[in-house]
């Protein structure tokens with residue numbers, strides 16, 4: 298008899314509830330977005346996000362149970378994102394999960410949101426440990442060797458903006474709508490990536506750390522030069538700027554991943570695999586570059602379907618399955634705005650558009 302896990306996610310601006318079995322079946326995966334609530338503010342407003350989670354969490358949980366055709370009594374355990382993220386949202390989710398678990402007498406498992414992303418390839422493709430993971434979203438950017446549900450080695454990450462954040466800010470500079478990633482990708486498809494010279498930040502520095510805030514500044518400079526010279530941007534200027542920016546982000550991500558592969562292969566993985574997660578993994582240029590890189594090294598490439606790459610609760614429920622399997626379910630469940638996956642590495646400082654960096 299498969300055991301069913303209820304997952305709850307509320308660390309940023311998506312309220313999620315999902316039912317996943319320990320046999321990898323996703324019975325329900327409900328995500329209630331909040332984009333329109335934050336649109337006018339140019340980023341996620343933590344207080345608005347927390348309030349919206351509080352309003353939507355019970356709706357999301359009931360809807361997930363209904364879709365799965367079960368009641369709470371059929372669930373074996375509840376897994377909740379307890380960090381990293383925006384504290385108000387985390388508290389909403391943790392309190393909700395604690396109430397349900399106490400009321401129904403169920404075990405409660407605290408899940409690191411990044412572990413949820415990082416373990417998704419095991420839910421979707423049964424990838425074996427260790428694998429290399431590039432996590433690229435609006436709030437995160439990390440290269441990790443995933444060795445086990447509680448064992449991560451961070452090879453590098455961004456020292457400033459996450460790539461999605463850079464896409465979003467750059468789209469705004471070009472007068473495109475939000476979320477900016479898909480808009481930039483669309484504009485770039487009609488552009489010449491070589492017309493403007495964008496930097497490739499930190500490629501001259503050893504290791505896998507990355508930086509993306511300078512690219513957005515470079516884009517602003519090129520844009521302003523054009524506006525000064527001609528009084529505005531033509532459609533072709535917009536396409537070429539988008540293409541140049543996108544290519545620069547892709548080149549940095551792919552070159553840093555190439556370096557990470559070398560470190561990863563030293564672990565002699567039994568089924569060498571590169572996996573991606575996060576909204577930016579939807580980008581065709583970045584995806585194609587990673588696929589080529591995987592082929593060059595003879596590695597398997599795993600990109601879970603987009604709705605499982607972006608924030609969702611199925612990944613949290615699945616992380617609960619994995620943590621339960623290794624008996625890692627006894628940690629105190631507290632909301633932690635910062636919670637690095639690899640505590641042996643120096644902390645990534647700063648706070649992004651979507652809350653504290655992990």
Ligand code: KG4
Pocket residue numbers: 309433434435436437460461462464465476477478479482575576577578579580581606607608651
């Ligand atoms: O993982 P996600 O849904 O949410 C979090 O950041 O937590 O990622 C959203 C980010 C946004 O910044 C969005 O602009 C970016 O992913 N994104 C893309 C594309 N689609 C979404 N970036 C580049 N190209 C895309 N096609």
Ligand code: ZN
Pocket residue numbers: 410414434607608
């Ligand atoms: Zn996320």
